Amino acid sequence: MNNPTDKQIRKWLRQISDSQQDAFDSLFRALYPKLVRFSLRYTRNKAVAADLAQDAFVIVWNKRREMKQVDSPKAYLYRIVRNNSLNYIRDHSSRTTGLEAMEEPRTEISDEIEQDQDDLRLQMLKQWIGELPDRRREAFELSRFEGLDHDEIAEVMGISSNTVNNHIVAALNYLKECHREYRNEANSKAQDYD
C-alpha cells in the first residue's frame, strides 16, 4: 500500500499542472509548515525560513507544466528549500561555514527533576542525534522527521541512494552504541544504590 500522503501529493500535482488553484492551496497548506521547519534547521531564522519555503511554492506554480514529469514532488520541494537554505547560510554568515550552522543547542538534562523514563530516553535520543556528523544527521533526519525514503533523500541531498543507506545505517549504529553505554551506566548506578 502506498503512503497515502504521497498519493495525495501526486494527485494535487497533477491538478496543479492543469492550473487548478484549489489543489495548489491544499498542497501549500499540507507542506508549507513542514518546509518552514525544515528550512529552520539550516537557517535558524523563522522569517528567512518562511520566505524560502514560499519561494519553493512559487517555483512549483510557475513550472507547473513540467511538474507532471517530476518523480517525487515532495523530494523536489525539499531539494529546492534545502539548496536555497544552504545558499542563504553561505551568503549570510561570516562566522560559520556550510553546515556548521546546523549545530544543535545542547539539551540540558537536570538530575533533580524526576523525569518520566520514556521522556528521558527521548531527550537523550535528541542529544545523540545532535551529535551525529552533519551529512549523516541530515540523511537520518530526512528519513525520520520528514518521512522521505532513500531515493527521495538521495534526490534532495544530491547523493546516491547507496550513500544514503550507508549514512542511515551508520547513524543508527551510533545511536545504538550510545544507548548501550547509557543503559550500562544507568544499571551500574542502580547497583550503587543497593
Next chain:
Amino acid sequence: MTDNIGFDGDGKSHSEKIIEQFPEAHREQVKSIWEESRHARPEQESVGPEEVEAALSDVRQRLNLDEAQPVVGGSESKSSTGSRVDWKWMMAAASVLIIISAGFLFIPKTVEVPYGETATVEMPDGSVVELNSGSELQYSRLFSLLSREVALNGEAFFKVEKGSLPFVVHANSSVVKVTGTRFNVRSWKEDPGAETEVTVTEGSVLFYPESREGRSVALRPGEFSRWADGLQAPATPDSASLDRVLGWRSQSFAFSKKPLGVILREMERRFDITIRLEASEFSSERVTVHYVNPEDAEVILKDICRVKGLRYSASSDGFRVYE
C-alpha cells in the same frame, strides 16, 4: 506475531530493509531506536494555521492568482450547408432526447472521496466544498436553479457564495441553513447516534433537526454545536477550537475527547487501512489526540495504545488492537 511494520507493497518495508543490515542480536534494540527516533525532533517553533493562511495569500498575490481563472473554451461554429433534413424525424429524436435528459436531471450528482484522499468540489453557484477522506456529497443537477441543497455523509468545509437562495446542508437527519458564510460540518452515519457537529468560521448559520425547524440554534464565528438523533434540539453553542476542527484540511489529525471507536474509524479513512479493535469495550473510551501532519497511522496508534494500556500489531491491511 507479525513484524511487518510499514506498507511498501513489495513485502518488506523500508524500515525492515534497514534493520536487516544489523546482526540478528542487535535488531530488536535497533528497531526500537529506529521507531523512537521518529519522535526525537528537536523542539522548534511551530507554524500556526493563521501563519499558513497569511503566507498562502502572500504567495497567491505574488503569482497573481487572486482573480478567478478565465474559462477557456467557446464554441467552434461550423457553418452547416448540409443536406435537407427530415424535420419530423428530427422533432421525434429531439423529444426523446428531452425526455431522457429531463429524467437525467433528476438523478442527483454524487461525489465520493476515496480513503486516503481529500477532494475539493466547486458548485455551480461558485461555492466551494472541501471533503475529508471517505465523505460523500450529493446534490441535484439543477443545483442553484431552484434551490441550493446538498446532502452530506462525512466531513466537509463549506465556503458558500452569497446568493438569494439559502444554501442548505442535509446531514443525517439534521439541517444547516445559511446564506453566505464558511463553516465545517462533520456527520458520519456510522458514528454513535450519527452525531452531527457544525462549526462556523465566518458569517452565521442556522442548525436544526430535520423534523423540528422551530428548534434551531444560530451559530456565530468561532462557535460549534452538535446534535444526535434522539435529542430535542442541538446543543447550546459553545466556543470551538478551530485548529482542531479544521485540522483535517491541512492533513492534521486532531480530536478532543472523542470515543476511541470514532477516532479509529477516522484513521481508517485517512490512511486507507483497516483497524480491528479486538478490545471492543474500549470503543467508547474518550481520547484526545493532536498531530500536525502525522507520517502514518502507526505514529498515532502507538501513542493511543500507550495511554490506554492497549497493544497493537500489524495485519495484512492495517492493524489489530488488543489488550
